[in-house]
Structures are given as structure tokens and as C-alpha cells.
Amino acid sequence: MNTSLGAAAPTGAIVIDQVSKTFDRGDDVVRALVDVNLTFQEGTFVTLFGPSGCGKTTLLRILAGLEEMTAGTVSLFGETPAQAARAKNVAWVPQSAALLPWLSIRSNILLSQFVNRAADRMPAGDRKRIPEDPDKVLAELGLADFAHARPAQLSGGMRQRAAIARGFVQGAPLMLMDEPFSALDELTREAIRLRLLDVWEKNRKTVVFVTHSAPEAVLLSDKVVVMTPRPGRVHRVVDIDLPRPRSRAILESAAFIDKVREVQSILREGWEADE
Amino acid sequence: MNTSLGAAAPTGAIVIDQVSKTFDRGDDVVRALVDVNLTFQEGTFVTLFGPSGCGKTTLLRILAGLEEMTAGTVSLFGETPAQAARAKNVAWVPQSAALLPWLSIRSNILLSQFVNRAADRMPAGDRKRIPEDPDKVLAELGLADFAHARPAQLSGGMRQRAAIARGFVQGAPLMLMDEPFSALDELTREAIRLRLLDVWEKNRKTVVFVTHSAPEAVLLSDKVVVMTPRPGRVHRVVDIDLPRPRSRAILESAAFIDKVREVQSILREGWEADE
């Protein structure tokens, strides 16, 4: 399926062009992604949505430069993933919080400043990154009182918020989040979702987000990319035209519920077509 | 809150009467459950629903005889939890599948026959347990082809189905399931949910089920017990009067969606009242 989200693909966009990825597994070959084409404008909140094994993580890792693609090209605002990573222009928020247990929360979220200083010395014109004030970010995410705590002293939800804070503090124009809430329980998850929505609507970085949850995808996104597995393909891109800013109230709205149902049935349709 | 689900509490029922539980944690004391009163008739599918830490697991463990209550009494069809466990009258399905990796799937689900043989020698009249044919159960849960596989060869969803099969094969009149699907992704989860519904509607054991997911609770249950934390109490018991047998189609029905929304808002209401 060839899906293009914009006629033009200027510098100010993310362009994923004919990307494929196969893994060697012993004698076997796993086709994780096949001919993925996607284009997003800057400032879009995109969610990759699909069943387990459809290649969401793989695609995200390719964007972060953590994985080489087998074929195709990716442009992140004019840079290759490797170049973007070298300039610290991509913030990576992993599935588990992956905080460093020996550092305070504040030191943890400042990680991007401690490493790869070469990127900080790039000519100002080349720099697309505007690091944010860590204390402001901590406050926005409700962690102000825990700046000097160790990760072990925090609950799972708070740790996950710290991992998101680390991403925001980096100030990269592109933020990649791989199921950042999957380890949390439903209520905590709902709260942190609304926090993310709130903070994001204030700064509108480009985000590529991965989730298994249709309500989560619909609540947060401008665009939901529904994928199908075996091999991983883009099945359909759904525009979420709900008004912004969105708040908890939207969860009860008919438009929201319809959108969730639509996304779910598209997912099921892709899944069944595939079986 | 004093919640009673039936006027009479005969032998053929589960009666939880003024149950409290506190944990010693060093110098601290955690009140996990406070004055819980619940009564369910035989053959009911009950779901404990509530945020993390509200004591769902604790209550379930008390029913299974895995945890001593601090105050109160429990009657499982006339037996104490300890007596019921001794007679193998309670099937426990844990959060992770917890299969024994060195046994085949078939041997795993026969576990209840290998241990505590004394219970099998009880007078036939005292026995409330009707063990089921393992091959039939495996077939019902779509595992017939994997009877001789090792757990490591199965996917997460299949392993979880095997754990449920183990519970069914035991044939106990009461089945306790603690978030048995929480480790699975949404689509697998939906599929396995429907399987469980299907199998359960055929044999109608009494089930006490724990989940974080409102749709899951509503889809499966006759009664949803909404709990609140700090300390853990029963906030409200919601009757789910959707017709049975239920199928995937119900997921799209307005009645279902309304019920889910109702359960969610009751949860939120309990949560907010508490904060």
C-alpha cells in the first residue's frame, strides 16, 4: 500500500520513502517492514498503531538511527537519521523508562546535555534543537518535588513521566516514543496521557508515537498510521480531525468514540485481510 | 460501604464478610483491604475492577488461601479458603502464565492431577470438582496442535491460554484470575477475551476475575466490583445486564459502550472522591 500524506516533501518534513527492513534469523529471514511510504509535516503528532509484530518498533528505531533499513530512504527535516542523531535532533523515549538508577531524576533528565557535546558546538544555524529548562519541564510533568529523588523512590508512572521529561529537555524537533505507557495501569495511563497531551499542545514538537491502544492513539494524534503484520505494511493512515486543544472531556464525546471505533475496525479489517 | 448482592447467603454461594487485610511493612502498616463485604451466587462471572494498589490481588489471594485475612470471614460454597484449597476446589490463574518450562503444554495443564492426590481420594459426595478432559479444553482454546510443545515454543497469548486451560482442566467450581491478559497486546487480548467468554459460557464456573480494562470487565462479567485505593474498599458493584451469550458483535453495541462508560466514570468518581 502506497500512502503519501503530502504532495510536496520539503525540508521541514519527515519523509519515509520505500523503506523496507528484513532481519536475518539464522537461516530464516523476517520481513519486518515492506515498502513503507509516509510523509508528515513538522509539528504533527503521528501514532503508529497496529498489532504485535507489525514493525512499529522497527520503524521507530530506523527513524532514531538505532536500526539500519534494508532498502529505502528517510529524511528527517532534511537530515538522514544518522545525521539527525549526531546532532541530537531526535529524542528517544523507550518503552520502559530506562532511567539510570544511580542518578537523581534531575540528572537523569539532563542526560542529553552530558553526552555528545560535539553536537552542542555545531554552528548555531545548523542547530535545530532548543533545549528546555529542566525545572520547567519537571514542573509541567508534576515532578518538581522529585527532582532530587532517585528513580527507585518513584512509582512506575512517575518514572515514565521522567523519561518523557528527559525527551522534552533535550528539545529535539523530533520525539520518538515507543509504547511509553504500556507498563502502566489504566488509570495512571489515562492521567499521564492527558499530561502528555497538555505539554505537547504547548510546544508542538513533531512526535512519532507507538501504541496498542486505540483510544490513546485517537486522543493524542493528528494522524494514526494503522499497520498490519506479516510482513509489516502501512494499511491506512487515518486523519484525526478532532479539535485542539483536547481535554478529558473529549473522551466522552461521540466524535471521539466514533473515531476510536473507526480506528479499531480499520485495524481489524487489515488484520483479517491478512489472515 | 456495605454491599450485599443477595438477600440469602446459602451454601451455594461465595460470601465475603467484613474482610480486612493489613500488611506490616517495617514500621509502617499498609491497609490493603478494609471491611469488604460481597456475596456472589454460584455460576457468576465477577470482575474486580479498580486502579493499581486498590487491593484486587490481595482479595483474590485471600480467596485462594494464599494470604491470611486480618479480620473477617470468607465462605466458598460453605468451605473456608483453606479447606477449599485442600480439596483443590479453587483454580488459580496467575498474571503471568507461570507454566513450567520443562513440561509439555499437556503436562502443564494436567498439573492439578499430579499434585495433592489426597484431595482426589475424598469421598465422592464431598467432591465439588469435576476435572475436564485436557484434550477437549486444549481444543476449545485452540491449542490442540501444541499439546506436545514446550512453553518456550509458544507465543505469549498461547501461553496465557494454556494457563487458562490449566485452570479449566482442574474443574474446580471456583476460578480466580488475576489480570491474566495484562501482558498481552490489545488484539491478542481481544481474541483471547472472546475465547474465554465462549468457553465460560459453555461451562459457567464461578469466576472472580481481575482487570484494569473497563471494556474487558463489561464484556465478560455479570457483576463488576469497582474498588478504590488507600485503603482498598469496595466502591460500588455494577450489574452488567447485557444478554448472553455475548459475541464480538456486542463490542459495537451502544448498550455495551454505555456500560463501559458507566463503569469508567464510577471508577473515576471513586478515585476522585478518594484523592
Next chain:
Amino acid sequence: MIRRETLLRVVAPLLVFGALYLGWEWVAQNLKSILPPFANIIAEFGKRPLFYLDNLGVTLANALVGFAFGAGSAVLLAVLMVYFGFLRMAIIPVALLLNVTPVVAISPALIVAFGFNAVPHIIVASVAAFFPLLINAMTGLSAIDREAHDVFRALSASRTEVFLRLRLPSSLPHLFAGAKLSITSAMVGSVVSEFMGTSKGLGATIVLATNFLNLSQMWAAIFLSALTSLVLVGIVTLAERLVIRW
């Protein structure tokens, strides 16, 4: 990729062993009384194969019997320690003390106590084998899956059932890891104990050779004991592969 990996796995150690060989020969040429030429060591085996086989047999027998006792009692104690907290707290300090005692120093006292037979050598081998397996067995027997244990408890499985059907199989990987350490220790203990109290075995062979500067014989015995240890570890690894198939 896999091909290259395999190649590396063979070539890399060969290179290091080659370098070690060259260093060895240099020393053998220039400092004659420290190391014999490597060829002489090999020649030793050719010259008196039966002599080395006999002595190896004695040492190996003591090591294996010692391993059987030491490992057996370690596993048994570990089982008891899992069930009786009192025992755990009682035994661990003693085991620690035993572990930090230079057993070689005690071996003369053992010979005095038990006489000139295999017993003192077997005891040293047992003591050496005991500690690594005790620690690993304890870890293994304690580290069972909590949720699987709940399933057993909810069925009112007896302690014996939990032990046989859950604890023991769960601990097998740890037991094998411990056995690998343990059998090496038993072999080294057996050799070292033979430095005194016997004229048979690789340890005695080493001592005799050392007294008269028979370097080839000394190193032949040392290498033979080291290689035997490696083979024993290999056998345990093989047994592990056969037993642990999940």
C-alpha cells in the same frame, strides 16, 4: 557472519596459545631451569603413557568421589537450608569460614587423622567441591517463580510436591553452573592434597618431579590435571545440555 564468528572463535584462541607457546619456548631456551621445551612435555606422555594414566586415574578417582560427597552434601544442605531458616543462618558463616581457609594447609592434619589412604585426599576434594555448589544450589532452590509457586500453593501441593515438581527442576541451571565450578575445585583439591601423604597421583608426581628438577614430568602432570579439569567441565556441560532442554 556466522561463518566469520566461528572462524574467529577458533583462530583467536589459537593465536593467543601460539603467542604463549613462543613465549614459553623463549623461556625454555634462555632460562632452562624454569620451563622445559614444550616438545619435551609432549614427549613425556609418549615415553610413559601408562605412568601418567595410572597417576591420573588415582587423582581422578579421588576427585570424582570427593565431588560426589562434597556436591551431594552441598545440595542436601542447600535443600534443608531452603526449608529451615535456622539452618541457613547456622551454616552460612561456617561455610564461609571453610571457604576462606587454605585447605592445603590442613591436608597434613587430615593425613594424620585418617591415615595413608584415599580418605584425606577425598576429604580435601570434597571440601573444595562443597562451597561453590552450596551457594549455587541455595540460589537455585530459592529462586523459584513466585507465580508458579502460587499455583502450587492454591492446589495445596505438599512440600515434597513443590520440591520435586517446581524447586528442583527450576534450580537445575544453577545446579549445573555450580557443578562446573565444583568439579574443577575437586580436581585441583585432589591434586594439591597429593602433595603429601601418597606417592601416587598427579600431585605426588608433581612433587617428585620438582624435587629433582624433572621439569618435563612436572609440567606434564600439571597440564594433564588442567586438561582433565577442562574435560570434566565439558562433561558436565554435556550433561546439562541433555537434561535442560527447555
Next chain:
Amino acid sequence: MIRRETLLRVVAPLLVFGALYLGWEWVAQNLKSILPPFANIIAEFGKRPLFYLDNLGVTLANALVGFAFGAGSAVLLAVLMVYFGFLRMAIIPVALLLNVTPVVAISPALIVAFGFNAVPHIIVASVAAFFPLLINAMTGLSAIDREAHDVFRALSASRTEVFLRLRLPSSLPHLFAGAKLSITSAMVGSVVSEFMGTSKGLGATIVLATNFLNLSQMWAAIFLSALTSLVLVGIVTLAERLVIRW
């Protein structure tokens, strides 16, 4: 509950040590040439405290210097091995072979090579300290959180940065576990190496005492070395508590 636990933790080992003490005294009374009465051992320390202190000093110094070298090179090698697969495959077989070789047997050769000074004893202590730390350091340095590593990689952190900010702190628990094994080995190695080539140190004291049938002195030195090992392990544990506070 906690009270009872603490009590048990003290009483249980005391009971076992008490039983061992009674057994010891029985042997000391009935088989005089095997064990001396325990009181005599204690009296030894009172009689010549400086003598024991001096010899302990020598042994301890060798053990600590040996530990520093052995542990240092083990960690260094482990670091290199994490980064260079080639080195890993090259070193491990050699390290394994070294580990199964009875070092005591080689200690005469070391004295021949390095003379009558601290060097051969330090080498034996180093070799003994090397292996446990190598294995633990390798495990620790390799076992980093994959997701944290991804975060570093997505920031294009340099290898040095990943090492200093992720690998090293992550591996500290393993490094300390290795250090505890390693320092015990170094101490035992130091004692055993002194069986020959010196007249100073606890090992030499044990040998001299054995030669002249001075059982009290022999056991006093053995216990002193064992207790010192325990103290060293205690110090490492303390350091661990101070360093690992998360």
C-alpha cells in the same frame, strides 16, 4: 518478627560454632597430634602478638598488592573484551586453563624465576584474584539495560560516554561481587605461596610450625588467615554499601 530474625541470625551460627568447638576439643583431647586445644591457639596470639602481626602484615601486603594487580588487570581486560569480540574469544580459553591449573604447583617455578622477594608471592595472589573478577566484570559490563543503551545511542553518545555513564555504573554490583571472591582468593593464594621461598608471612609460619609439630602455631596462623579473609570481604561489602546507594 524482625527481632526474632535478628536473634536467630546471631544464635544459629553460635550454636553451630559451639558444636564445632566441642568436636574440636574432643579431638584435641583424644588425638593429640591432630588438633591442639582451642585455648592454646588463642594463647598463641597472646604470647606473641607482634610475631603474628608481622607475619600477617607480610601476607596481607602481598595479598592486597596481588589483588590490586590481578583485579585491575581483570577489569581492564574485561573492558577490552566487551569492546573487542576477538579479544574475548582469545582470552577466555586461556583464562579457563589458568583457572583449572593448581597455582600452588607453579609457585616454585615463580620463585626460581623472580627470586626470594615479594614478587612470586604477589604473582600467585594476582593469578588467584584474576579469574573471579574477570568473569564477573565481563558479565557486569555486558549486562547493560538495552533500552538505556538505546537512549544513549539515539543521542550519538560516544563509546567513552556510554562506558563511563552507563556500562561502568551498571556493572558495579557485579564488580563488587567479583571483588569479594577475588580478595579471598588473593589472600588464600598469598598464604599458599608462602609455603615456599620465604620465611616470612602466615604461609611460612604454617610450614615452619608443621615441620616442628607446633600445632598451636599452625592453627593460629590458619585461623588468622581465614579471619583476615572474612574481614577483607567485610570491607569490600562496606565499600559496596557506600558506593551503591540506589
Next chain:
Amino acid sequence: QDISPERCALNKAPGEVIFLTSFAYAASTGILDIVAAKELGLYDALCIDLTIQPGGTNIQLVSANTAQLAGIGGPSDTMVGIDNGAEIVGIATYGNVGAIEVITMAGSGIETLADFVGKTVGYKGAVAPQFSAMFLDNGIDPETINWVSVGFDPSILSNGQVQGLGAYKSNEPRALEAQGFEVTEWDPNAFGIQSNFNTQIANIAFAEANPTVIEDFLRATFKAYAWMNESPDNLDQALQWAAELSTAGYDIDTSRVRYNTEVALVADSLPAGMALGQQSVAQWQPEADMLERFGLVQNKPDVATAMSTVYVDAIYDDAGALIWPAP
């Protein structure tokens, strides 16, 4: 200074010289005399910077020149070492009779050598060829005896752990007698096995490069030997020095008996016309033959090169008196 400046310079040239004792600081000839000479300052007087170390693998250490001088059991040990490639040479031999024997408990039922068959007999280090020869010459295969390597505690014999024990004539039998036991001694000499005891060895290259050091080492040592024989007080002084060196409860009374026994063995076996330490091919040859007979050497030993008479001969005048002071 009991030495000429030129010779003193020669003796100082090699720097520290290490001597390894054959067994700790035991009261044996070849050990106690060296301890005494050192304490008396005789080595210093001859400009030798001598360090005494309790030995271990003496042949190896001297062969490697890690130590330059050492005492070992006797000519046999020297020749077996040389056969294995050791670069050592015998520079002096004290006793012209065996110092070792097998002992058994009186009344243990061992009445003839044939009774040893199947019995357990302890040895130290290695089974001495003298023992093998004694049994073989009397028609008993030594392989039929269960030889075990033992330590230095003779109570294993009185306690019955071994039925026979390889022993020093001067030590274990005396110690057991002192404890009131009666022992039977099986002396290879009595069975016609000629041997010697206590050979001092030196590294060949070192000896050839520093002949004066070897000579003056022997000179100072034998001077101390004579000094100890002069009076019981001197001997006790020497024993005291040894006791201080060995940290392990030196039993001076036992040691005195031991030393005197050995001195008597040395004196009684001294061939006519020879002085202390002097040796000859004739004296070593029986041991060489014995080694060859038992296949304990791969090549026929060359006695003439295994030992050297030049050093020890140089310290005596024509009358056989020790030349002191040194030239």
C-alpha cells in the same frame, strides 16, 4: 678482615649470595654451621654477602642461579638433578655414610626385610635409592611396599599409621626413643649399601666465575663447625641462634641430640687422610652405580663432573688443617 683486599674485592663482586638450607633451620650439619658462621660474622669477615633462606626446590633454585648455594641430601640427589639438566655441581660432602634408614616399631612383627612386603612405609620427598637398593639386594621388590610421602612427625609410626618410616638416623629414632618408644633401625649401610650424606651444591656458572666465593664460603662454614665443636656452650649459642630464626618452637634439647648424632656420623665416617667436606670420585661412585641400576637416571652419571674437589681442597693446607685467615 680476615682476607686480603684483592680477594675481598673478588668476593664482593657477585653481590648477594643466597644459600638454601636443606630443611628449615634444623640442627643438622650443613645447616647449623652456616647459621653459626653467619652469626659469628665469618662471612662478613671474608667479604661474602650471604643470605640464608629455608629451602624448597633447592636443585631448581640453584640451577637457575636464583640461589647460588644450597644443601641437599647427598650425591644421589645431585646426580639425579644433573641428569635432569640441572646446572649444579657438588662442592662438598659431609658424611661418608648414609644418614638415612628405615625404622619400625620394635615388636611390630617386622623381623626381616621380607616382612615389609605389603606394609605402608613413609618417605620424605622421594623414596631414597638407598632404600630400594637395600630391599632389592635382599630379594625384595620395593614395588611390593606401599610407599607414602609423609611430613616430619614421627608419631605416625608410633601411632601405627605407617608400619615403617624413612628417617634420619639423627632425628626420628632419637625423638621416638626420647618418648619412650623402642624402634628397630634398618640401616642401608648395614646391608652393604654405601652412600653419603649432605652435599653442598653450587650453581656451576657461578662457581666457575667466583671460585673464591665458594672456597671462602666453605672456609667460613667449617671454621664455625669447628667452633661449635670446641665447647658445649658454643653449640648452645648456635642452637639459640637457630631457634631465633625459626619461629616455631625450636626444641633445643632434641636439637642438641640431633646435631651431636650427626657430628658423630660425620666424624666416624671420615676416610683417612680427608678433612671435613672433602669428597672423592671413589666415594660417589657407588651411588652413581646405584642410580643407574634402578633406572633413576637416563644417562650414566659422570661423577667427575657432578662434583668438584678443587674448592674444598683449596681451603686445607697440606696437613689437612683449615687455612685461616683466608689468603
